[in-house]
Amino acid sequence: MISRRKFLGYSAAAASVPILGSAFGAHTAAAAAPETLKFRLVNNSGTAANAYVVGLHKDSSDGRGVFVKADSSTYFPPRPGGGAEPITENVAIPINGSTEVTVPRMYGARVYFVTDDKLEFLAVQGDGDKAAIAHPSFVNDADPNFGRNWTFAEFTLDPTQIYANISYVDFVAAPIGLKLDHVGGTQEVPGLNGGAVDTIATALRQADGGKWGACVQEANGKVVRVLNPNHRPDDFAGYLEPFVDEVWSKYAGETLIIDSQRGDIGILEGRVEGDQLVFGAERFGKPTSADIWGCNSGPFANNPGSDTEQRKAIVPRLAAAFNRTTLLINNKQPHEEKPETFYKHSITNHYARVVHENLPDGRGYAFAYDDVSANPSEDHSGKVNHGEPNLLTITLNRLR
Template sequence: MITRRTLLGGLAAGAATASGITLAGRALGSPLEARTTSGHKRSAGAVPLRILNNSGAYGNSSVWVYIVGNDGAQQVWVGPDGGLKPVALGDNGPDGYTDYAIPLAASGATTVPLPQMSGRIYVALGSKLKFKAVKDGNGKPALAYPAGWVSGDPNYDVLHDCAEFTHNSGGLYCNTTMVDMFSVPLAIELSGAKEQTTGTLKDGARARVFADVKAAEGFDRLVIGDKRVIAPGHGLDSGLFGKDYLAPAIDEAWSAYASKDLTVTTNAGTFTGRVSGGKLTFRGPGTVSFDKPSTRDVLFCDGTLAAPNDGTLGPVAAVLGAALNRSTLVSQAHQPTTDPAAFYRQRLTNHYAKAMHAATQDGRAYGFAFDDVAGFASYIEDGAPKEITLTLTPF
């Protein structure tokens, strides 16, 4: 399975600069080239992408879509005709920003051929987004993505959100994501070998998410008016969330497994771990060790919990990160925990992710980067895709 962590291959991680700019990184996909009637590249086997605006809050004339990402060799964007175009510094207009917006049809669905690439489908409501073409660290054209969790970002006041995807010769892999923030309710329907849907919120759930996060102790400042709720990791970096919020829970786990075994089962087999000398060390199919993580490490699933795609350290790190976010690590000595009734039951837990899962009809959400552990992410895939529909669902 291609998880979200491999799905975008670095696109989602990006590099946040001091000015709040987020640069898209490398993504998967090496598409075969074809040409649209306008001369731009289009991937062979493009899949129809239908966009439906059922938000009830904004008309089609006030909604814009952006398809941006990487074709395996360069940063690209997609035009209304499905043309795959390289990002260029000359795309910046007089205001200093590109205009890669795809307007919606006057009514009904808007259909765009989705080429083979990895990227994001952004939706902006009320105002267009400001994507800036810049040079990356290697001097190549890249795109500064919206960072709605940064108050100085030029898109901070724009209501927007995104879904993520990889479309390649193996199929179509996609998810709705709340890893960075939640603002616009989005649902994905994928038609192919079978019919699949994910991301659909329960009636009135957008307001409930805002209310639940605001009511959780220590999480209230993550709610930015009626525009968005930002993830606690970004809140921590912005001074809106406690940098040591999870420290007591992490300490409790490290103390518990100093005197008893913790087992983690992955595709590689079962690892058995103990804490000694401050490190949680596992033995089994391989030997892997972890220093005690910080709250930030847990929320971003990074730092000491970074998960390389190596088949041993990475999967164990993912399971640990999920258990700490879901507050099951101490109570369940055999991981991963697969019963959602056991999740988020402690006072010190990821109340943001808890609210996201409670909001969706299927109970799945991407509230943190390792939410795919045990299959609780709002992620679907199909090896023979025929059509994908992204719906802005009712507010």
């Protein structure tokens, strides 16, 4: 299983300063990946657009915030002496039809698109003499980017491979698609169809008595994006708790089996003891709705330095099963999971359900552990990756 968390090195949920971290992952080829890779940026939105290629430079020993400019040169914002400072360098890449840029090794990186406007970024203090980059915010309506039509894809290019994905972990906005040409073939993730955002917004407004309309975000009277419920915690406080209670009741008298999908760990068996779900030495308290949506708090908190390998294997599979609300119908996770049974409980992650229903091939990250699957040939996450890439094409489609 190839994880966006491992490759991107930071959580997109902050939508501000990326956290420095390792982006190295599994090899897909014996040869080292190239030092640079050509990106083709395509604008099918029907209107003017700019792109931005931004992330952390090279590897964790460098880790400077960096932009790739329209002429393929790199720009490293200087570290501000005090607070955040606007980046005044022209780092926008105009796209009229399509354009190509050469991208160096980067991690925790994004390709942004914005239509009929430009995006504003800030330089902030990073580690030592390094500058970090504050990205556009979709949760702060005082941010100048808030009402603009923008979206992004995520990628890491490291010594082992290119890894890129279409992420809906934070929100759905103007649709984009990915295509990776590499030695021996092509990988493609079409993403949402043009105009899908309005369809998703309408479906969520109708879900569960209208509760999910809180995820729809408008600017100037039009839908610009639909948010993951993780960014509406007050609106969904207590929402999944009745389902969690049912799960705890079920596994007080039945064994929950987690297949780690690792030969060195194997099968793990759990039961509810008191108020905790126990797998040997690993204990999990009841997660809240926010814990489940975000996959990174409460019992699902990520502590890479101290978590055991067993816990690292359990958390993604347990969090995925809670989001997909399959724990009441399948006690063998994720080994006997079937996509056609996902999100069928009346109390479920309707955001993830509706997003996947509108994806032509069903692939795209709707929550952080959407890459969990029953077998290696099954991909829900919408990623492309290869150790010998030639060209990555990222296409912006129309918002409506």
